[in-house]
Amino acid sequence: MSEQGESEPTVLDTLEEQERPPVSAPRALPAVLPIVPLKNTVVFPHIPTPLVVGRPSSIKLIDDVMVKDRLVGLVLQKDPGVEEPKENDLHAVGTVAVIQRLLKFPDGTIRILVSGFDRIRLTRVVRSEPYLAAEVSLLSERIEQTVEIEALVKNLQNLVRRMLSLMPIASEEVGVALLNVESPARLADLAAVLLVRDAAAKQEYLETLSVHERLLKLTRHLSREIEVLELGSKIQKEVQDEMEKGQREFVLRQQLKAIQKELGADNDNEVTIEKLQEEIEKAGMPPQAREAADRELNRLRTMPPASAEYIVSRTYLDWLIALPWSKQSEDKIELPEARRILDEDHYDLQIVKDRILEFLAVRKLKAESRGPILCFVGPPGAGKTSLGKSIARAMGRAFYRLSLGGIRDEAEIRGHRRTYVGALPGQIVQGLRRCGSRNPVFMLDEVDKLGSDFRGDPASALLEVLDPEQNSTFVDHYLDVPFDLSRIMFITTANILDTIPAPLRDRMEVLELPGYIEEEKLQIARRYLIPRQCAENGLKPEDVSIEDEALSTIISRYTQEAGLRNLEREIAKICRKVALRRAEGRTEPVIVRSSDLVSYLGPERYSQEAAERVKVPGVAIGLVWTPYGGHVLFIEATRMPGGKRLILTGQLGDVMQESAQAALSYVRSRAEDLGIDKRFFDRSDIHLHVPAGAVPKDGPSAGVTMATAMASLLTDRLCKPDTAMTGEITLRGKVLPVGGIKTKVLGARRAGIKTVILPADNEKDLLEIPKNVLETLQFRFVKTVDDVLEAALQPASKPAGAARAGARANSRPSRTQSPSA
Numbered sequence: 001m002s003e004q005g006e007s008e009p010t011v012l013d014t015l016e017e018q019e020r021p022p023v024s025a026p027r028a029l030p031a032v033l034p035i036v037p038l039k040n041t042v043v044f045p046h047i048p049t050p051l052v053v054g055r056p057s058s059i060k061l062i063d064d065v066m067v068k069d070r071l072v073g074l075v076l077q078k079d080p081g082v083e084e085p086k087e088n089d090l091h092a093v094g095t096v097a098v099i100q101r102l103l104k105f106p107d108g109t110i111r112i113l114v115s116g117f118d119r120i121r122l123t124r125v126v127r128s129e130p131y132l133a134a135e136v137s138l139l140s141e142r143i144e145q146t147v148e149i150e151a152l153v154k155n156l157q158n159l160v161r162r163m164l165s166l167m168p169i170a171s172e173e174v175g176v177a178l179l180n181v182e183s184p185a186r187l188a189d190l191a192a193v194l195l196v197r198d199a200a201a202k203q204e205y206l207e208t209l210s211v212h213e214r215l216l217k218l219t220r221h222l223s224r225e226i227e228v229l230e231l232g233s234k235i236q237k238e239v240q241d242e243m244e245k246g247q248r249e250f251v252l253r254q255q256l257k258a259i260q261k262e263l264g265a266d267n268d269n270e271v272t273i274e275k276l277q278e279e280i281e282k283a284g285m286p287p288q289a290r291e292a293a294d295r296e297l298n299r300l301r302t303m304p305p306a307s308a309e310y311i312v313s314r315t316y317l318d319w320l321i322a323l324p325w326s327k328q329s330e331d332k333i334e335l336p337e338a339r340r341i342l343d344e345d346h347y348d349l350q351i352v353k354d355r356i357l358e359f360l361a362v363r364k365l366k367a368e369s370r371g372p373i374l375c376f377v378g379p380p381g382a383g384k385t386s387l388g389k390s391i392a393r394a395m396g397r398a399f400y401r402l403s404l405g406g407i408r409d410e411a412e413i414r415g416h417r418r419t420y421v422g423a424l425p426g427q428i429v430q431g432l433r434r435c436g437s438r439n440p441v442f443m444l445d446e447v448d449k450l451g452s453d454f455r456g457d458p459a460s461a462l463l464e465v466l467d468p469e470q471n472s473t474f475v476d477h478y479l480d481v482p483f484d485l486s487r488i489m490f491i492t493t494a495n496i497l498d499t500i501p502a503p504l505r506d507r508m509e510v511l512e513l514p515g516y517i518e519e520e521k522l523q524i525a526r527r528y529l530i531p532r533q534c535a536e537n538g539l540k541p542e543d544v545s546i547e548d549e550a551l552s553t554i555i556s557r558y559t560q561e562a563g564l565r566n567l568e569r570e571i572a573k574i575c576r577k578v579a580l581r582r583a584e585g586r587t588e589p590v591i592v593r594s595s596d597l598v599s600y601l602g603p604e605r606y607s608q609e610a611a612e613r614v615k616v617p618g619v620a621i622g623l624v625w626t627p628y629g630g631h632v633l634f635i636e637a638t639r640m641p642g643g644k645r646l647i648l649t650g651q652l653g654d655v656m657q658e659s660a661q662a663a664l665s666y667v668r669s670r671a672e673d674l675g676i677d678k679r680f681f682d683r684s685d686i687h688l689h690v691p692a693g694a695v696p697k698d699g700p701s702a703g704v705t706m707a708t709a710m711a712s713l714l715t716d717r718l719c720k721p722d723t724a725m726t727g728e729i730t731l732r733g734k735v736l737p738v739g740g741i742k743t744k745v746l747g748a749r750r751a752g753i754k755t756v757i758l759p760a761d762n763e764k765d766l767l768e769i770p771k772n773v774l775e776t777l778q779f780r781f782v783k784t785v786d787d788v789l790e791a792a793l794q795p796a797s798k799p800a801g802a803a804r805a806g807a808r809a810n811s812r813p814s815r816t817q818s819p820s821a
Contacts, residue, residue: 029096034061035073035122035132039080042202043095044189045116053110057084061131062102062110070099073120073136076203085132087125093139093207096120119206141185142210152215153184156191159222163195166229188214196221273301276317284326289481293320316418319425319479324432328439328487329397333364338394345390346383347524351768352376352511356391363395370468375447375492375505378513379629381563384493385445391491392441400431405446410456413465415478425478428465428485439487447504448494459501466490466507495627514743515562515629517750517773521555522548529568537575544578546571546592553594557604562629562746574600614721618713620792622705623726623748623756624697625740630747632724635690635702637709642685650690653698659728660688663707666733666785667714674789676714686710701738703729704757704788717793724748725757725792733785737761742768749773757782757791 036051036058043049051074053059065072075094082089095116103111119139127133160178178194181187192205192214201221208214280293296313303310338360342353355374362369376384385401392399407413415426424430431442444466450459464470471485492508494500516524525546534541559566577600578590592600613619618637623630646664648657664686671678688706690697704727712719726744728736737759746769748756760781766774780791 029120029136029138030069030071031135032126032133033071033073033096033120033136034065035075035090035094035125035134036061037077037085037090037132038074039077040199042076042193042199042206043074043097043114043116044193044202044206045095045118046186047189047193048100048113048115049097049193051112051114053112054108055083057131059108059110062099062112066099066102072097072099072114073122073134074114074116075122076199080199086128087122087132087134090122091203091207093119093121093203095206096136096138119209139209142212143185144210144212146212149184149212149215152212152219153187156187156215156219156222159219159226160191160195163222163226163229166226166233184215185211188218191218191222195225273297276300276321279321280317283321283323285320286325286482286484289320289325289479289483292481293317296320312418316478319429319433320481322433323429323479323483324436324438325483327437329395329437331363331367331439332396333360333394335361335364341390341394342387345386345393347527348516348520348770349383349387349513352387352513355511356387360391360394370486372509373466373468373490373492373507375494375508375510376513377494377497377510379495379515379562379627381561381565381568382513382515383564384513385443388441388443388491388493391489395441395489397489398435398437398440399443400435400440401443401445402427402431403445404458405449406451407458408451408453408455410458410461411477413458413461415476417477418480423478425476428474429476429479429483432483432488438484439489441489441491444490444492446494447492448496448499459504462504463507466492466504512742514746516564517746517770518552518555519772521564521567522551524564525551525555525567525571529564529571533568533572533575537572537579539575539579539582542589543582544575544590544592546574547594550592550594550597553597553604554601556750557606558597558601560606560631560750562743562750570601614719617716617718618709620705620709620712620719621724621753622702623724623744624699624702625743625747630740630743630745630750632748632751632753633690633692633697633702633705635688635705635709637689637706637713638687639680639684639713640687641683643683644681645685647685647687648689649687650693651696652690653696655700656690656698656702659700659703660706662729662731663703663710665731666707666729667710669731670733670785671714674711674715680714686713699738700728700736701726701740703727704735704782704785707785708788708792711789712793715793715796717796719792720755720794722752722754723757723792724751724753724755725788727757727759727762727782727788729785735759735782735784735788741765745769745777746773749777754778755780755791757788759783 036053037055038051041049041051043051053062061072073094074097075090077085077089078091079089096118097114097116099112100115101113105111119141120136121139123135123137125132125134157179178187178190181190188205188211192202195218196202196205205214205217208217276297280290280297283293285293296317300310300313300317303313335357339353339357342356346353359372359374376387378384388401389399411426413426413428415429416423425433428442432438432440444462447462450462452458464474465485468486471488473482474485475482497505497510530544530546531541534544554570555567558570561567574592581590598604613634614621618639620635622633622635624633646660648660652660664681667674667676668678668681671680688709690702704725707729708719708725711717726738726741728738730736741758741762742765745756745766755778757780760783763779763781766779780787782788782791
């Protein structure tokens, strides 16, 4: 227990009382005065005050002064929580008092009655052990005998009468004591003791030496207290008037309403309401959102917590509060560091990296710029998602990925209206809440796989989200207030562009990631895939070593993709088998050679079949583009007795079928120049087949390959085994440009092709292809089908009859697996 004020002693029959006659005030103070720190009590001059003393040091002080002059200095602590206060823990002004009476209690504490007689200022603390003692100086009050002082005294007495009339439990003795004091100074001190509750406020009155200023402060304080009491009395009167209207529950509800109207006082739910109010103020909402939040909070005040509508409103407020209206990451764009991060996380992709660095450079020079929406297009496993993560790391922003694959409901983007049960905001708003920032790097993954049905079109909803001119006022149906999305860096990914609606595609800048060649995959496997799989399977880097030849065999014979996912799966299989060996106790390091792959991965899945497939006339190699990268495509033609029929098989689309018709028409029109009987079609049927029959195929770029296959069949000339081609043809024999050249060339490189025949107008597209790829391939640029046949067909090496016999004997294609188109 420590020193604090107390009203009066109790249980007097158990106390040992030590009482002496009252001690008068001394004429002079001693040089050093013992100091008693007080926690919550301020002692004023000339006002007897009971105190409880519990600190051992203070009890020692009381025992010492009781045998001397009984004088002590009483000073309020600045912080009542300090148990052993020092000089800096005390206020500078206190009261010198004399101990009039002392009572000792069985629990070891002492109760004393002190009478202050003057204000003092602590000049210097001379010692702190065994208790505080200090040099002090007396403070003199400034008493001005003026008419204004008399007016203040009269006014203060009137305020006291009015205040006591509003306090039904006030003691009559309080009024008598205050109204019978003649000295203005004593009146001010006594009023501060009896009518002021806060110890800090009392200390302020104690430190005020001017009686005029003290009376003025008390007048203001009592006026405020009277206003509160009158307002409480008014509320009580209103409640009493409502008592006649009905049962107790109704009356209590009206009382609550009156309290909320006049004072905003707490009810059972007010703690929650106040917490929500504080969170709304801290959320930094714009005016429109703040208005909606305040309106919903006012509705919440009047709802019973058990009602269903209360839960709906509370959830809505929680969403408004949780959104990062004003929280954002500070961009830290350092281009050398950004370049290092991109190179560290991704191998090659130089064109894409340069475009990303250009984007970041513009952001650094103009932070508020509304740059384009980047769209990474490429096969699976090419590194599109990880590029987004690297951009976020380089900018110092949060990263969030939203997969759009299979989304068919517009509400997934815009949110559900609150009229529905279980309504929630859309995925955009939910992602922002999870990020905790209003300017993250937001990746919309698989944007090409959006669907639509009777619930709406999500792609149309994305038009506003991805438009820098509109998304600053994006309105989610659930929130029903605008949210600024313009600070978000949106990045989208796709495997193909054809399925993306044109208006949405128009809002994005497309960056193509065509895939990787064997040399690049080898480096990526060394730098990233093998270390990652070793770590995931509990291996150390020195536990397993895969030779370059073995990696090359895995890339070419066990995988056939533009990306890296299957390659990483095959490496993971090897690491798991090595982990099994180590778990069984065989801890020697493992070196995986090309000859060991069958035991780790099984038989080879793919073979370089181009040379085998074109050993007979009528087979040509084309290049195709797929969402999974470029591949080679074999087109086979055969001739049989019949009459003027063109048979097409292999799940060919309408455009591809028309290309076949155009190719046949061209060959028939050029039959004499090609050394073919002009009437061959009158006695024969031509069957054109594109293997991998389970895979649908379409597009005009196989025109030159179909024409070459037919010319090879009818002229008995073999196609060159290491030559592939692509291009659209016209009936006049022109070769038109096609798309996807970079992807097709990389596919040819992976398939072991040496010569690529391209339309002349596609020569400019080679600028996008890495130099190391160009150096390994030979390109023939053609303008007509005649140029194609010259470059693709081998010279005739045997008589026509023998060639035809060989063609008939080998008309059925060999049973080899072909890549998907």
